[in-house]
Amino acid sequence: MKINGYTLDAKQDNAHIRQSIGVVFQQSLLDERLTVRENILHRGRAYRLSKTQLAENYQFVSKYLHLADIEQQKYGTLSGGQKRRADITRTLIHRPAILFLDEPATGLDPQTRQFVWQTIKQLQEETNMTVFLTTHYMEEATVANEVVVLKQGQIIAQGTPDALKTQYAHDQMALVFHQREEGLQWLVAQGLSYTEKLNIFSIRVKSTLHALALLQQAESLLASFEVVKGTMDDVFIHIMEGDVA
Structure with missing residues (x-):
């Protein structure tokens, strides 16, 4: 060496x-x-x-x-x-x-x-x-040229921050509907998987453009929304939990 x-x-x-x-x-x-x-x-x-x-x-x-x-x-x-x-x-x-x-x-x-x-x-x-x-502050790794994730002394993932985010992290969109039931029916009709907490529905989106298309379709039903980009914390958690793409 x-x-x-x-x-x-x-x-x-x-x-x-x-x-x-x-x-x-x-x-x-x-x-x-x-x-x-x-x-x-x-x-x-x-x-x-x-x-x-x-x-x-x-x-x-x-x-x-x-x-x-x-x-x-x-x-x-x-x-x-x-x-x-x-x-x-x-x-x-x-x-x-x-x-x-x-x-x-x-x-x-x-x-x-x-x-x-x-x-x-x-x-x-x-x-x-x-x-x-x-580091255990994963967002510090976003400025690195190359990121290596170790588990029990073994390399289990490696790549640029953008490549790792693409592979292991996913953007999420949070939706609040004027009428919960109408919003729920729309999600089911679109075949979208979701989680719900306090009347906030979270769905995984492939990209910003995918989110935009969905928002245009549901515009009349929505009270508010938020698109949350995937983070290096998401990358770390998914890798450690074995959620490997």
């Missing part, structure tokens, strides 16, 4: 492989008694970077992670979102070609989560860095 062009388990390549990889763990590895800057520079020295390289790399990652306001604070005094910024900076200080992220947004507020993903996306685009992400 090769990683970034180097052979795994070849003794002469191991150092190069370690230099190529960065990992953001769920749990931080930073020292709470040191400042953010001290933590990151200490980590950089572990990669035997020269003083010049270390200074240049620090400026590079500091710009992306907006460290100016926290770099002199002790890590232990930071909020969860600030700690995550520092954790990612630690991982990037040696400018890796490959980045592994182990559920990096877990426990973060929506604003911080958005910042983390914008930063990673920008880094990936501007440096051509390869990013591997493990």
Whole structure:
């Protein structure tokens, strides 16, 4: 197996492989008694970077992670979102070609989560860095080039987000009729399978155009409707439950 062009388990390549990889763990590895800057520079020295390289790399990652306001604070005094910024900076200080992220947004507020993903996306685009992400927030996977679903350590599905949605997720249309019985008769006449909850009928639709055709037919009967697109959560649930197309 090769990683970034180097052979795994070849003794002469191991150092190069370690230099190529960065990992953001769920749990931080930073020292709470040191400042953010001290933590990151200490980590950089572990990669035997020269003083010049270390200074240049620090400026590079500091710009992306907006460290100016926290770099002199002790890590232990930071909020969860600030700690995550520092954790990612630690991982990037040696400018890796490959980045592994182990559920990096877990426990973060929506604003911080958005910042983390914008930063990673920008880094990936501007440096051509390869990013591997493990997540249980399936919608985070929608921006990936390729998604792999694992179950008990085995790959059970793989493809682009759009391809997986096409295969495993389905759009739903929720209908509320002026008169429940008339609406029910229309659904039966159309041969449509449905579920009902609190007088809201949900049916599976093949596409937006399919939904539009049905809405035109039932227009006079409808009080309201909503079309809900299939999601990556749907993909995950259907795969795990064995609902394989």
